[in-house]
Amino acid sequence: MTxxxxxxxxxxxxxxxxATEAVAEFHEDTGALKKLQHWLHQxxxxxxxxxxxxxxxxxxxLSENFFKATTLSTILQQIAIVGILGCAQSLVxxxxxxxxxxxxxxxxxxxxMGQATFRYGVPAELAIAIGLALGTAMGAVNGVLIAKxxxxxxxxxxxxxxxxxxxNFIFSRNETIRSSDISAQAPxxxxxxxxxxxxxVKILYAVFLMIALxxxxxxxxxHTAWGRHVYATGDDPQAAELAGVPTQKVLxxxxxxxxLFCAIAGWVMIGRFGSVSPxxxxxxxxxxxxxxxxxxxxxxxxxxxxSIVGMFFGALIVGVFEMGLRLVGTDPQWTFFLIGALxxxxxxxxxxxxxxxx
Amino acid sequence: MEPxxxxxxxxxxxxxxxALNNCDFELYPGEILAVIGDxxxxxxxxxxxxxxxxxxxEGHIWLEGNEIAFKTPIEARAAGIxxxxxxxxxxxxxxxxxNMFMGRELRKPGIMGSVFxxxxxxxxxxxxxxxxxxxxxxTIQNINQAVETLSGGQRQGVAVARAAAFGSKVVIxxxxxxxxxxxxxxxxxxxxxxxxxxxxxxxLISHNMPHVFEVADRIHIxxxxxxxxxxxxxxxxxxxxxxxxxGAKLPEGVTEAA
Numbered sequence: 296m297t298x299x300x301x302x303x304x305x306x307x308x309x310x311x312x313x314a315t316e317a318v319a320e321f322h323e324d325t326g327a328l329k330k331l332q333h334w335l336h337q338x339x340x341x342x343x344x345x346x347x348x349x350x351x352x353x354x355x356x357l358s359e360n361f362f363k364a365t366t367l368s369t370i371l372q373q374i375a376i377v378g379i380l381g382c383a384q385s386l387v388x389x390x391x392x393x394x395x396x397x398x399x400x401x402x403x404x405x406x407x408m409g410q411a412t413f414r415y416g417v418p419a420e421l422a423i424a425i426g427l428a429l430g431t432a433m434g435a436v437n438g439v440l441i442a443k444x445x446x447x448x449x450x451x452x453x454x455x456x457x458x459x460x461x462x463n464f465i466f467s468r469n470e471t472i473r474s475s476d477i478s479a480q481a482p483x484x485x486x487x488x489x490x491x492x493x494x495x496v497k498i499l500y501a502v503f504l505m506i507a508l509x510x511x512x513x514x515x516x517x518h519t520a521w522g523r524h525v526y527a528t529g530d531d532p533q534a535a536e537l538a539g540v541p542t543q544k545v546l547x548x549x550x551x552x553x554x555l556f557c558a559i560a561g562w563v564m565i566g567r568f569g570s571v572s573p574x575x576x577x578x579x580x581x582x583x584x585x586x587x588x589x590x591x592x593x594x595x596x597x598x599x600x601x602s603i604v605g606m607f608f609g610a611l612i613v614g615v616f617e618m619g620l621r622l623v624g625t626d627p628q629w630t631f632f633l634i635g636a637l638x639x640x641x642x643x644x645x646x647x648x649x650x651x652x653x
Numbered sequence: 654m655e656p657x658x659x660x661x662x663x664x665x666x667x668x669x670x671x672a673l674n675n676c677d678f679e680l681y682p683g684e685i686l687a688v689i690g691d692x693x694x695x696x697x698x699x700x701x702x703x704x705x706x707x708x709x710x711e712g713h714i715w716l717e718g719n720e721i722a723f724k725t726p727i728e729a730r731a732a733g734i735x736x737x738x739x740x741x742x743x744x745x746x747x748x749x750x751x752n753m754f755m756g757r758e759l760r761k762p763g764i765m766g767s768v769f770x771x772x773x774x775x776x777x778x779x780x781x782x783x784x785x786x787x788x789x790x791x792t793i794q795n796i797n798q799a800v801e802t803l804s805g806g807q808r809q810g811v812a813v814a815r816a817a818a819f820g821s822k823v824v825i826x827x828x829x830x831x832x833x834x835x836x837x838x839x840x841x842x843x844x845x846x847x848x849x850x851x852x853x854x855x856x857l858i859s860h861n862m863p864h865v866f867e868v869a870d871r872i873h874i875x876x877x878x879x880x881x882x883x884x885x886x887x888x889x890x891x892x893x894x895x896x897x898x899x900g901a902k903l904p905e906g907v908t909e910a911a
Contacts, residue, residue: 296693331804336799336802337797337798337799381702514769517691517780518770518771518772518774519770519771519772520758520760520770520772521770523747523755523758524749524755524756525745526746527747527751529753530744530745530746530747531740531743531744531745533740534740534741534743534744534746535725536726536741537706537736537742537754538742538743538744538752538755539726539730539755539756539757540755540756541727594886599745599746599747600746623851636691651766
């Protein structure tokens with residue numbers, strides 16, 4: 296009876312005789328557009344880099360003051376906080392989440408550092424450590440709500456954004472701590488406002504910190520198992536889970552680390568603005584600015600694609616547009632107009648790159 | 654001979670549905686055991702109970718004589734039971750090498766690995782390339798290309814290669830040829846035999862009777878949540894097997910309990 300099976304198999308597979316032996320060959324696409332699509336698929340930060348270079352060239356032509364060292368260092372200085380918040384946002388968006396509470400965590404952490412020093416007399420260094428720890432804890436709360444209770448990240452962070460911002464106002468009693476008091480009594484809080492001035496060009500420590508954080512996270516995401524797990528979790532959580540990735544743990548770690556980056560941004564804010572202010576605009580705008588940098592930087596809002604270096608380019612593009620258009624002397628509203636157009640362009644490119652397999 | 658994997662009296666209920674009803678199971682070293690059954694007979698629940706994706710309400714499972722109770726597929730994997738799911742469980746945007754080593758990455762030796770946690774890409778890529786070569790799948794040119802740029806057959810090949818490479822005790826294949834063309838199915842069947850020839854037993858879940866009868870050493874027929882019988886493909890015809898699993902006919906010496 297065994298012939299039964301064999302005969303059926305051999306009947307319908309007899310047609311294979313003379314067919315090519317190769318199975319599922321990979322055909323290299325030869326069209327230039329297809330090649331470009333494949334290249335962008337593997338190099339997600341290329342699009343923002345190209346946009347950045349084009350913007351630099353155009354503004355260089357339009358304004359002779361643009362390519363001055365002071366202009367460029369001012370751009371870097373102005374994106375320092377958004378760049379650090381962008382590190383937090385990049386991590387979260389890579390997991391297909393979103394964090395609307397980044398600005399609130401940053402402001403609340405800076406207020407906690409300031410008030411711990413000035414209201415409770417804690418040494419500044421310890422106050423900073425407390426602020427960083429509490430910022431991490433706020434992020435971890437987001438993570439637990441999202442990973443364990445399976446609540447949508449948009450809703451969770453929409454809630455914690457309001458909660459943290461309100462707590463920030465209540466706790467601080469709307470008091471601003473003056474810059475002169477901080478520099479007299481707790482200079483450590485203003486550490487990142489310090490600068491080096493090679494040849495009279497002022498470069499804030501905050502700029503070096505931002506670049507260092509981007510570099511470290513680029514390494515972690517690309518070259519460690521944890522980084523690969525972040526991508527896998529955002530790409531397809533069920534598949535990642537079955538393949539052995541502890542996705543819940545990864546999510547909680549990602550949101551907690553995002554909280555830490557936000558608290559670092561809060562510390563940098565003190566150095567950058569001098570004072571500690573619970574009404575700093577970062578609380579309301581930090582999330583939108585960081586999401587803008589991430590999206591223009593080519594990180595997919597659907598998770599699992601993009602690179603943190605792209606986010607850095609995205610933040611630079613925003614900074615270059617703001618500075619360039621100001622130098623050219625146009626109505627500042629054009630900045631927002633162009634940024635808006637860039638966001639839509641970036642998402643359209645992302646959708647096109649995703650179709651690479653189709 | 655002692656079975657490498659044995660289950661006795663498994664029960665699993667989902668509300669009013671009994672997916673596993675006093676189910677027994679044995680897998681012997683070095684064999685290909687096919688599991689067939691009608692839709693809803695409880696085959697996938699049985700397989701999930703073995704691979705740790707589902708915890709049975711009652712009953713016992715032994716691997717090489719030691720009782721096991723996996724809470725997650727990761728625990729089963731650590732014990733040497735590797736599963737290729739129908740969904741393949743791969744991250745489309747990541748590379749072939751990344752996917753093969755997902756959850757068990759290799760790190761560089763020395764301080765780069767221990768302190769800086771740096772992945773050993775060269776070693777992982779060489780291994781992945783070797784395994785795909787074994788499978789005859791090296792028409793895939795670039796081990797770093799994203800899985801989503803592969804065809805369905807290539808993806809299946811990568812998933813099977815992953816299981817074959819890491820499954821040290823048991824490899825479970827859930828409908829490995831369902832999405833494949835004739836040529837690609839043939840390659841997968843050859844691969845299944847390759848894996849067996851290395852001494853690793855295989856559980857093959859399939860609806861494809863010609864494939865089952867061609868490669869299986871024994872066939873476990875599942876019906877109404879438990880094992881109806883185990884037959885050898887030499888002793889019965891495909892139509893007999895279909896009759897058993899649909900209840901049209903009973904094998905000799907078996908009375909239907911349900």
